[in-house]
Amino acid sequence: MKRGMGIADARAMHPTIEVVEADPDADRRLLESLADWCDRYTPLVALDGLDGLFLDITGCAHLFGGEKPMLEDMLSRFFHQGFGVRAGIASTAGAAWAAARFSGNHIVAPGKEEAFLGPLPLSALRIEQENRTRLESVGLRTAGAVMAAPRSPLVRRFGAALLLRLDQALGRLDEAISPRLPAAPLSVERQLAEPITQIEHVQLVTESLATTLKSQLEQRGEGARRLALILFRTDGAVSRIAVGTSRPLREPPVIQKLFHEKLSAIGQDFDVGFGFDLIRLAVLSTAPFEIRQADLVGEANDDDADIALFADRIRARLGEEAILKPVTVESHLPERAVLTVPFAREVKLENSAAKKPGKARDPVPLSVSRPEHPIRLFHSPEPIEVPATEVPEGPPLHFRWRRALHRVVRAEGPERIAAEWWRETIPKIKVKDGEDPEVVRNRVAAMEAARLTRDYFRVEDTEGRRYWLYRQGLYGMSDKAPRWFLHGLFA
Amino acid sequence: MAKLAVTRETVFALRREIARIEGILPERFETPDGRDATVIRRGGMAVDPLLRSGIRRLDETLGGGLPKAALTEIHGGQTRDAGCVAGFALALLSLLLKTSPPEAPVLWAGTSEIFSEAGFPYAGGLRAFFGIDPEALLFSEVPKIQDALWVAEEAARLKALSAVVLEIRGNPERLDLTATRRLHHRAQDSGRPVFLLRQAALAEPTAAPCRLVVSPASAAARQTIIGPLAGSIGRPAFTVAVSKSRTALPGQFTLEWNPDERAFEERRSEERTGEKQRTENPVTLVPASFGRADPAAATGTVLAFQTGPAQAPRHQPSRQERPTHRRSRRTG
Numbered sequence: 119m120k121r122g123m124g125i126a127d128a129r130a131m132h133p134t135i136e137v138v139e140a141d142p143d144a145d146r147r148l149l150e151s152l153a154d155w156c157d158r159y160t161p162l163v164a165l166d167g168l169d170g171l172f173l174d175i176t177g178c179a180h181l182f183g184g185e186k187p188m189l190e191d192m193l194s195r196f197f198h199q200g201f202g203v204r205a206g207i208a209s210t211a212g213a214a215w216a217a218a219r220f221s222g223n224h225i226v227a228p229g230k231e232e233a234f235l236g237p238l239p240l241s242a243l244r245i246e247q248e249n250r251t252r253l254e255s256v257g258l259r260t261a262g263a264v265m266a267a268p269r270s271p272l273v274r275r276f277g278a279a280l281l282l283r284l285d286q287a288l289g290r291l292d293e294a295i296s297p298r299l300p301a302a303p304l305s306v307e308r309q310l311a312e313p314i315t316q317i318e319h320v321q322l323v324t325e326s327l328a329t330t331l332k333s334q335l336e337q338r339g340e341g342a343r344r345l346a347l348i349l350f351r352t353d354g355a356v357s358r359i360a361v362g363t364s365r366p367l368r369e370p371p372v373i374q375k376l377f378h379e380k381l382s383a384i385g386q387d388f389d390v391g392f393g394f395d396l397i398r399l400a401v402l403s404t405a406p407f408e409i410r411q412a413d414l415v416g417e418a419n420d421d422d423a424d425i426a427l428f429a430d431r432i433r434a435r436l437g438e439e440a441i442l443k444p445v446t447v448e449s450h451l452p453e454r455a456v457l458t459v460p461f462a463r464e465v466k467l468e469n470s471a472a473k474k475p476g477k478a479r480d481p482v483p484l485s486v487s488r489p490e491h492p493i494r495l496f497h498s499p500e501p502i503e504v505p506a507t508e509v510p511e512g513p514p515l516h517f518r519w520r521r522a523l524h525r526v527v528r529a530e531g532p533e534r535i536a537a538e539w540w541r542e543t544i545p546k547i548k549v550k551d552g553e554d555p556e557v558v559r560n561r562v563a564a565m566e567a568a569r570l571t572r573d574y575f576r577v578e579d580t581e582g583r584r585y586w587l588y589r590q591g592l593y594g595m596s597d598k599a600p601r602w603f604l605h606g607l608f609a
Numbered sequence: 610m611a612k613l614a615v616t617r618e619t620v621f622a623l624r625r626e627i628a629r630i631e632g633i634l635p636e637r638f639e640t641p642d643g644r645d646a647t648v649i650r651r652g653g654m655a656v657d658p659l660l661r662s663g664i665r666r667l668d669e670t671l672g673g674g675l676p677k678a679a680l681t682e683i684h685g686g687q688t689r690d691a692g693c694v695a696g697f698a699l700a701l702l703s704l705l706l707k708t709s710p711p712e713a714p715v716l717w718a719g720t721s722e723i724f725s726e727a728g729f730p731y732a733g734g735l736r737a738f739f740g741i742d743p744e745a746l747l748f749s750e751v752p753k754i755q756d757a758l759w760v761a762e763e764a765a766r767l768k769a770l771s772a773v774v775l776e777i778r779g780n781p782e783r784l785d786l787t788a789t790r791r792l793h794h795r796a797q798d799s800g801r802p803v804f805l806l807r808q809a810a811l812a813e814p815t816a817a818p819c820r821l822v823v824s825p826a827s828a829a830a831r832q833t834i835i836g837p838l839a840g841s842i843g844r845p846a847f848t849v850a851v852s853k854s855r856t857a858l859p860g861q862f863t864l865e866w867n868p869d870e871r872a873f874e875e876r877r878s879e880e881r882t883g884e885k886q887r888t889e890n891p892v893t894l895v896p897a898s899f900g901r902a903d904p905a906a907a908t909g910t911v912l913a914f915q916t917g918p919a920q921a922p923r924h925q926p927s928r929q930e931r932p933t934h935r936r937s938r939r940t941g
Binding site: 429431440455458496497519585607 | 690693700714724725727728735743747749751759769847866
């Protein structure tokens with residue numbers, strides 16, 4: 119059996135052969151999940167091509183008892199997961215690459231790179247195939263031969279890439295690996311002798327990790343804004359659970375509570391497998407922590423903190439959109455005048471009334487002349503049928519909303535609200551080839567409708583319910599009668 | 610005299626015991642005019658445990674006012690009444706925020722269903738009508754009812770919120786007596802009111818001490834210098850019926866909300882006209898279905914639209930109920 123052999127030939131040789139289609143995406147995903155798992159050795163893990171991983175273990179080896187025990191631990195864990203792995207450790211990425219591929223599971227001592235690379239073939243230098251054949255054709259068959267050759271003719275004939283790779287492998291030039299994930303500013307972890315399978319135990323470990331984290335955060339004078347709990351399963355799967363906080367946080371019970379919400383939201387879907395043997399709590403981003411003095415009464419009046427924590431718990435459990443706050447914007451359009459944004463989002467609107475710097479704006483006085491706006495507004499105005507109006511531009515006599523007929527007893531209005539021409543640019547309608555003309559027409563109509571003037575009426579029906587209706591567009595603008603919508607309810 | 614004092618001591622001890630059992634442990638004092646006054650001391654300031662509507666008759670029916678540290682149910686008959694039910698709850702909130710400085714926000718939680726069916730609370734209108742600033746509002750919109758209940762329960766135990774409003778449509782199974790009891794206990798512990806707005810729902814057993822049923826009422830005309838302006842729509846008005854309260858007194862009131870004064874006013878004279886109009890197009894109320902067993906039909910309710918064969922005339926049994934021997938016998 120050789121590489122590049124046809125399936126028919128292979129079947130002829132071995133009739134029972136199993137044929138599996140290549141799936142580069144799945145291979146990539148597998149490599150990424152392995153990279154995640156390798157996070158237990160160092161936070162700096164980079165992918166190398168399709169079949170390799172770079173681990174920057176600077177300053178990490180002593181945690182595993184030195185380089186050799188670390189290598190052995192890594193190899194044995196991979197072996198138990200069912201992977202065939204070759205690894206090498208060296209002071210430079212290039213030498214480690216060569217060590218892994220050409221002299222399996224070898225540790226190259228610092229300063230010995232040249233001696234190690236010398237007898238290896240040219241492919242140990244990570245150079246292109248084309249350059250390699252050209253070098254071999256001039257008789258340079260090993261890395262040692264290239265090192266011995268004079269540099270300037272080499273650059274002239276084979277390009278700078280060759281010497282760059284060589285220098286990197288020998289440590290004359292620094293080579294930066296690009297880690298997949300940014301290294302967390304702070305992280306604490308616990309290796310567990312016995313894998314744990316209970317979510318409650320995970321939470322206990324989280325709290326004790328958070329206690330360790332607290333002192334580190336205190337030393338830095340910071341609090342955590344984003345935290346991630348990374349759970350390493352014994353069979354190699356890694357889960358990352360991240361929570362965000364509205365304000366810098368360092369109290370262990372609070373951190374534990376946030377993860378509790380997140381874990382209980384995942385609930386039964388959480389696959390524990392054979393348990394977790396390493397749990398890490400990482401702080402992904404921090405912010406300065408302000409310490410406030412509590413009052414003597416004991417009833418802590420730091421209400422904002424309570425609300426922030428409450429909001430964080432809702433966000434951790436039910437998602438960012440589950441808790442909202444209204445933000446007023448200077449706009450005439452009712453649906454734009456108040457935006458509801460997620461609680462955690464910082465509002466950066468240049469025309470936000472609440473965020474004018476310097477002077478605090480007085481709220482608009484509640485004078486009689488101000489038209490009254492409803493207390494409930496529909497996300498999208500609901501179309502209603504209006505068979506007749508008293509006068510063409512006037513309020514409806516009755517209307518049908520959600521199949522029920524409502525007779526209008528009294529009406530106030532109109533309050534005319536036009537589109538904001540200073541904001542809206544007229545978009546060009548793009549027509550794709552072969553698009554249904556009906557679809558295009560609908561799109562044009564929807565865009566036109568958004569710019570139409572609306573006449574709003576407050577109406578009251580026979581039973582005393584008060585509605586906010588509007589007529590879209592004016593009579594005589596087109597051959598079709600303007601449409602009516604119900605936009606809100608009054609008290 | 611001494612005997613009288615001993616009796617009073619006994620009565621006080623018993624009252625205290627009752628209060629302990631009921632879970633309210635305020636200090637009760639006998640005032641000179643013979644009525645009980647309840648005072649809860651906090652930080653040297655007496656806090657009124659009752660939210661008084663300002664309408665004497667309504668407050669008396671409710672036994673002094675709505676309890677602040679409790680769950681209060683506010684019902685609406687139909688989804689389209691959501692505007693006036695929410696308006697009444699907001700008026701109560703406005704009264705609450707008027708007496709206490711509105712530093713703490715109000716949380717308005719609900720399911721996505723009710724917010725899409727009846728509209729999302731619009732902060733612009735809330736400020737104009739009820740003087741509640743957008744900064745003092747938080748909303749929570751979640752798709753599932755159990756999540757909405759969880760949010761409300763967690764919020765109800767917070768002292769940092771001034772009130773919690775939970776809005777639910779229909780009679781879902783999750784919102785049973787136990788769920789209301791949980792909400793009520795948390796509200797009692799934190800001392801903050803929880804308003805449970807139940808749109809398009811029928812009355813069910815509840816742990817809330819008060820249940821109010823709100824329906825719309827025609828607004829009076831706007832008052833101008835030269836008198837009422839014909840055809841105009843004035844202040845918001847509600848018809849409030851007390852369906853459950855500590856005093857168990859029934860009562861129906863037509864209240865008008867004064868947005869300028871932020872106070873209720875009772876309306877009596879116009880009540881008649883409102884009543885007359887309301888009977889014009891009666892529709893039987895059916896709660897929004899929620900995939901649970903139907904509650905037993907109350908006496909006298911019928912389906913809104915009956916299909917099938919023509920009904921028997923009134924006061925006569927229908928065909929099925931008619932005795933067999935009177936049925937027209939088939940021949941042949």
